[in-house]
Amino acid sequence: MIRTIALCLAAVMLGAASPAPQGDRLRPPSAQDAPIALLVDLSSGQTLFARESDRRFMPASITKVMTALLAFEMIEDHRLFPEQAMTVRPETFRRWSRVGSTMYIPDDARVTVEELLFGITTVSGNDASVVLAEGAAGSVAQWLAGMNATAAKYDMHDSHFNTPNGWMDDGRTFTTARDLVTMGSALVLQHPEKYRHFFGAVGLEYNGITQRNHDPITGRVEGADGIKTGFTNQAGYGFLGSAERNGRRLMMVVAASPSGRTRNSASRDLIEWGFANFAGVRLFEKDEAIAKARVQDGSASAVPLAAQAPVGLSIPRDREMNIKLTIRYEGPLRAPIAQGEEVARLLVSVDGQQVNSVPLVATQAIVEANPLRRVFNGLLGWVT
Known part of the structure; x- marks a missing residue:
């Protein structure tokens, strides 16, 4: 019974809680600036704002968050180790050297899992994602099987991963804003120490090259600490991001924005609106x-x-x-x-x-x- x-x-x-300073001046981004948008309070499980949150779209480089999550799970299970060194296959170097966003891994490199993860989370290395996939699983196909199994584990029923890095594949890699928040929540809540270690860095220096992180909220929004931008010509501009203030964590998605500048401002507007217009009660x-x-x-x-x-x-x-x-x-x-x-x-x-x-x-x-x-x-x- x-x-x-x-x-x-x-x-x-x-x-009703008292209004926050300047809260009434903030607005969620418009449908033109962020055709897909979602804001969730992880501390309460509440959806604070949603627009087309279950519409499937191509995540582009936000795909790399699933590659990081799978690596975190393998490290947790002692199937992968941060100090583990991996080599670059000649065919991988030829295919991914300087293609899109890159970590600039040399063809003769022995690069550790920790270095690869920083290359993925900080500078969105397409090359780093493939080197990690091949080194950890033996092949990209096996790594993709692990990505999709992890998505199923966390009930991401409207997602499928066909690449480890989100490179254009005519829509065979797809997700929804709701599924991205689920994935980001698993990253933050199930692996908090690894999340703090690998996400939110300002930049990365590797192979004599210094690159900055293009995260639009970290360092600009109070409490922001990640997570990942995405862009391809097929997908448009998107971002999965999170910030925590006074023990209250918000996670947001904007996707299909027409430009990087629009995506960046839409991301900041959405998460600031959430903090300003809602009060957290324990x-x-x-x-x-x-x-x-x-x-x-x-x-x-x-x-x-x-x-x-x-x-x-x-x-x-x-x-x-x-x-x-x-x-x-x-x-x-x-x-x-x-x-x-x-x-x-x-x-x-x-x-x-x-x-x-x-x-x-x-x-x-x-x-x-x-x-x-x-x-x-x-x-x-x-x-x-």
Whole structure:
């Protein structure tokens, strides 16, 4: 049986937050400047702005974020190592030397995975992406299989990767803004240390050549730390970016912009608008007991529930909102229950629309009850 628990919020959470300075002057980018646009608050799971967020498009060099994510996952699984050195195949050098954005890897180089990742994330090296793919997986085809498996793992159902670097392939590589935010979220939330290490660098010096990062928000928007631009003649100009302020992280996408300058200003406008026009409210801290779920045939009649990360909410600064919190689980739960086992979900609704579904775990282990305890639980059930 599905059981629900309604939670009450303090009145202060239901009031409109005070306007931010200059917030009313900011606007999301126009459809002309950013035909595809999406802004999500990762701290609350809420979509703050969306335009054509499920429309498929060619991501160009934003594809390299998936190459970085796959490398991070392989490093985490000890299938790849940052200090691991790779050589450049002659055919790879002939095909990718000085083609598009490049790291300028020499034909006789032995380059480490760490160097290649910086070349990919900082200067969008087409050559670095292919050298990494061949060195780590044995072939580009095998690397692409890993990219698409990773996309499936994170439920990126509207994405397919046909190149490791996003080079033009007549639309065989495609994604959506929603899927890009999913991918960026995996990068930031599942691999925070690697994300901080490899993304957000101002520039890169390699092989005697210094190049700067073309990220339009890092160093220009407070709290911005990445992620990746993209451009080809087929795709137009796009950007997947993120910024964090006071523990609140926003992630945004603009795509199909007509020029690099337009894309850059649209990116800054969208994320600044999000910070200025929405206030972050912390509902629950990590591991804070939120409620209790009933347990059948257990050593206790109920188990406390908590989220494994802070739970937040974004509130528009110019109006009040009707906020509803509901805990849902299949219950009563049946012992045994392991500590940390996911047993319920916290549903967050704003003005009648669900904006987030947060997994809740048992904060303590519940073992099966002995016969005497079962009798006591049965009697307790009659009077509660």
